[in-house]
Amino acid sequence: MAVSQGQTAKFRVLIAADTYPPHVNGAAKSCHRLATKLTARGYDVHVVSPHYTAGPDTVEYREEATVHRLKSYAAPTHEFYRLVIPRRANRVIDNLIGELSPDVVHAQCHYMIGDAAISAAERRRVRLICTNHFMPENLDPFIPGPQFFKNIVSKWSWYDMGRLMRKANVVTTPTRLSADNMNDKARLDYVVPVSNGIDVAKYELGEQESIVPHPHPTALFVGRLAVEKNVDVLLKALTMTDPALNVHAEIIGDGEQRDTLHRLAEQLGVADRVTFRGLVSDEELREAYLRADVFTQPCTAELQSLASLEAMSASTPVVLADALALPHLVSEGVNGHLFQPNNPEDMAEKMSTVLGASEEQQLAMGQASHQLASQHSHERIMDIVQKMYHGATSDEVSDMISEAKLR
The missing domain is CATH 3.40.50.2000 (Glycogen Phosphorylase B;)
Incomplete structure (x- = not known):
C-alpha cells in the first residue's frame, strides 16, 4: 500500500x-x-x-x-x-x-x-x-x-x-x-x-577511514553482562584457544554479572588478555566492531541478536552459539562458524579456526557477513x-x- x-x-x-x-x-x-x-x-x-x-x-x-x-x-x-x-x-x-x-x-x-x-x-x-x-x-x-x-x-x-x-x-x-x-x-x-x-551503512568502513587493528587477534562480545548471556563460556574458551595465536577478548556491556566475570577471568589466568570496557558511546561501539577480528555470541536465548547483526554489518566474521535464532546468521564456514552451546572447547576450536585463517580468508568471511546482514x-x-x-x-x-x- x-x-x-x-x-x-x-x-x-x-x-x-x-x-x-x-x-x-x-x-x-x-x-x-x-x-x-x-x-x-x-x-x-x-x-x-x-x-x-x-x-x-x-x-x-x-x-x-x-x-x-x-x-x-x-x-x-x-x-x-x-x-x-x-x-x-x-x-x-x-x-x-x-x-x-x-x-x-x-x-x-x-x-x-x-x-x-x-x-x-x-x-x-x-x-x-x-x-x-x-x-x-x-x-x-x-x-x-x-x-x-x-x-x-x-x-x-x-x-x-x-x-x-x-x-x-x-x-x-x-x-x-x-x-x-x-x-x-x-x-x-x-x-x-x-x-x-539494522542500519547496515552505519557500521561500514568509510572510503577515507582507517582503523588501527588490535595488536593481538581479538574476539569481541557486546551485550548485557547477565547470566543468560553465558559470557563465562567465552572466558573459558579463551583458555583453550591455540596458544600460538595469543587470542585476546574485548567485552563491551555492563550488568549484574560484571564482578563475577572479573573474578572468573582472574581465576582462569586470562585477566591480562581480557578487556572489560563497560558501556561505551555509539561511536566507540562502531569502532570496536570494525577493529574486532571475530565477533562472538555465546548466549542461547537470542531472538535475533542485534549485536551480531551490527558486527556483521562491519564485515566481521562471527562465531555464534548454535541456539535459537543465531543459526540464521551463519553460513557455516562462509562467514564464520556455529559452536555447540555452553561448550567452551568447541567455541575455542571455532575461534581458533577463524583467527588462524589467512588474511584473505578472514576478509572473505567478513564480506560474507556483510552480505548476510544486508538482508536485514x-x-x-x-x-x-x-x-x-x-x-x-x-x-x-x-x-x-x-x-x-x-x-
Whole structure:
C-alpha cells in the first residue's frame, strides 16, 4: 500500500515498551531505532515506558519521539528492570490512548506496559500490532525459588502472551524460529517473522577511514553482562584457544554479572588478555566492531541478536552459539562458524579456526557477513512496518517478507 507524505504527516503511532533507553539491551535498542526511523519518515511517534528511575510520571520531548514515562519501582532481583503497578498502568495508558487517539498501537511486550496498552487498544478499537522480543525462560535467573516454580511462571507467561497478543491485528517476532516457538508455546495461530532491522551503512568502513587493528587477534562480545548471556563460556574458551595465536577478548556491556566475570577471568589466568570496557558511546561501539577480528555470541536465548547483526554489518566474521535464532546468521564456514552451546572447547576450536585463517580468508568471511546482514536492512524492514501500520494483513506481511527474503 502506497502511503502519501500527507498521510504519514498525520499518522500517530504509540509504541508501548517495558524497556527503553537509557536502558541498554536489545529490546530497548530496537524500540529506539523503530521510533527514530518512523519519525524520519514523518510519523508522529509517542512511546510509553516505565520511568528509568524513581519519580513521578514525566513526559520527555526527545528527538526520536515524545516519551511518556510512568512511575516505576526497582525490581528486587534485577539491577535495572523497573516495575509498574498493573492497575495504575491500565488507568494511565487507557487515558493516554484516549488523549492521543493514535492510529496504531505497537506493543513491544506483553508484561505490565504491554498488557495495559494491548487491553486499552482493544477496548478503544485502535489498530494493534504486537511484537515479542522476549523469551519467558529468560526470567529464570531473576525469579526466586526452585526450578519447578520457575517452570510454572514460564508456562503462565507463555499462556498470558497468547491470551493478550491474540487480540492484535498482526503479531510479529524477529525470526522464524521465534515465531514457531510462539505458535507452539503461546498457542498463537499466526506469528509473522519480521526482522528488527539494522542500519547496515552505519557500521561500514568509510572510503577515507582507517582503523588501527588490535595488536593481538581479538574476539569481541557486546551485550548485557547477565547470566543468560553465558559470557563465562567465552572466558573459558579463551583458555583453550591455540596458544600460538595469543587470542585476546574485548567485552563491551555492563550488568549484574560484571564482578563475577572479573573474578572468573582472574581465576582462569586470562585477566591480562581480557578487556572489560563497560558501556561505551555509539561511536566507540562502531569502532570496536570494525577493529574486532571475530565477533562472538555465546548466549542461547537470542531472538535475533542485534549485536551480531551490527558486527556483521562491519564485515566481521562471527562465531555464534548454535541456539535459537543465531543459526540464521551463519553460513557455516562462509562467514564464520556455529559452536555447540555452553561448550567452551568447541567455541575455542571455532575461534581458533577463524583467527588462524589467512588474511584473505578472514576478509572473505567478513564480506560474507556483510552480505548476510544486508538482508536485514532497516529501510527494507521499515517499508514493511509502514504498510503493516496502514492495514496490511498477516498474510500480506508474510508475502512481503518472502519477496524481500527477510525471514
